[in-house]
Amino acid sequence: MNTKEIDALADRIVEARRARVAMPFLAEATAGLSEDDAYKVQFAVHDKLAGKGQSQLAGWKVAFAVPAQYEPLKLSGPAFAGIYQDGVRQSGEVFQPGWPIKAGVECEMVARIAHDVTAGSAAYTADSIRPYVANLYCGMEVVENRYGDVSKLGGPGRIADDVLQAACIVGTEIKDWQKLDFAKVQGRSEFEGKELGAGPGANVMGGALISLAWLANKLISHGKHLKAGDVVLTGSVHPPQFLPGPGKAKSEFAGLGGAEITVK
Numbered sequence: 001m002n003t004k005e006i007d008a009l010a011d012r013i014v015e016a017r018r019a020r021v022a023m024p025f026l027a028e029a030t031a032g033l034s035e036d037d038a039y040k041v042q043f044a045v046h047d048k049l050a051g052k053g054q055s056q057l058a059g060w061k062v063a064f065a066v067p068a069q070y071e072p073l074k075l076s077g078p079a080f081a082g083i084y085q086d087g088v089r090q091s092g093e094v095f096q097p098g099w100p101i102k103a104g105v106e107c108e109m110v111a112r113i114a115h116d117v118t119a120g121s122a123a124y125t126a127d128s129i130r131p132y133v134a135n136l137y138c139g140m141e142v143v144e145n146r147y148g149d150v151s152k153l154g155g156p157g158r159i160a161d162d163v164l165q166a167a168c169i170v171g172t173e174i175k176d177w178q179k180l181d182f183a184k185v186q187g188r189s190e191f192e193g194k195e196l197g198a199g200p201g202a203n204v205m206g207g208a209l210i211s212l213a214w215l216a217n218k219l220i221s222h223g224k225h226l227k228a229g230d231v232v233l234t235g236s237v238h239p240p241q242f243l244p245g246p247g248k249a250k251s252e253f254a255g256l257g258g259a260e261i262t263v264k
Contacts, residue, residue: 001037010044013161016146017049020099023161024148030157035076038156039222045162046082055084059113059231060219061141062211063163064155065204069239073155078205078235080215081162088231091140091171091259100144100166103243103263105196106236107187107251109208110139110170117216117226124216126182126209132226133212136177140189140251140259141233142167143240164240168233172257182207186254187237192247197238204235211235 001009009029016023030038050056063079064070070077095103114134117124143164147153150164158164174180183206188198205211211234219225226232243249243263252258 001033001040006037006040006044009160010041010048013041013045014048017045020101022101022146022148026147026157026161027149027152027154030154030160033154033156033160035156035159038159041160042081042162045160049084055086057082058085058088058168059083060215060226061163061165061168061233062204062215062235063158065211065235070155073158075155078211078214079155079159079163080218081159081165083165083168083231083233087165087167089167089169091169092261093167093169094262094264095142096264100142100263102145103166104143104145104164104240105189105191105243105249105251105261106141106143106240107189107197107238107253108139108141108233108236109174109253110137110168111135111208111212111232111234112137113226113228113230113232115228119220119225124213126207126213129209129213129216130178132216133209136174136208138171138174138251138253138257138259139233140169140171140249140261141165141236142169142261145242168231169259169261170231171251171259174256182209185256187251189238189241189249189251191241191243191249196241199237201237203237208234
């Protein structure tokens, strides 16, 4: 896509996002989109939403953390997307009808960044990213199906529109997180007391700090970086689970805490 086409597609996404209406056009509009151009569209969406006073970026999310998620979407690997300030909510948040359009949940750890993570002499690793983490929380990502039949939307199309991101729910702060074996933590999500999905921390690229380091490196490769105060959804232990209707959803990590929402 050329610059004009990227800008036009970003405008269509922003218009729909501001109005909080579905965008069934996106599957066809992004059918031939490359990963590189998909990120150009995503960054243009970020700039346009911020420029229209809709919302500033609050941080980032990691998506498609395992091959079983990104390979069917014809992506080269995991992906990232933006989180917005008006989407960062505390556990217990009640969502009124109309937004998210069709809500889903993912069980994730949320990191808050202590210092800017800029390019250095070597790529970041799980060990070298640790000093940049201020806090870790048990959290939940709220995703939304803005597309009708989401199965028709390819990987680049999802990247262009922030990979279904709606909200970042910040729950229990994890004490002594430095001592955790991130691969072995067990996470799960439920709706009205019925389990929707579950999995170990290893499903997040081997552990939350591994995915956080990957994100730091990937952002730098795109000319961006994690900033002090950023909130990061580090990746889900299970695929997104869309809710069947109104009710209460909860995500939790065994022995650590959790986060919950109510959808009206």
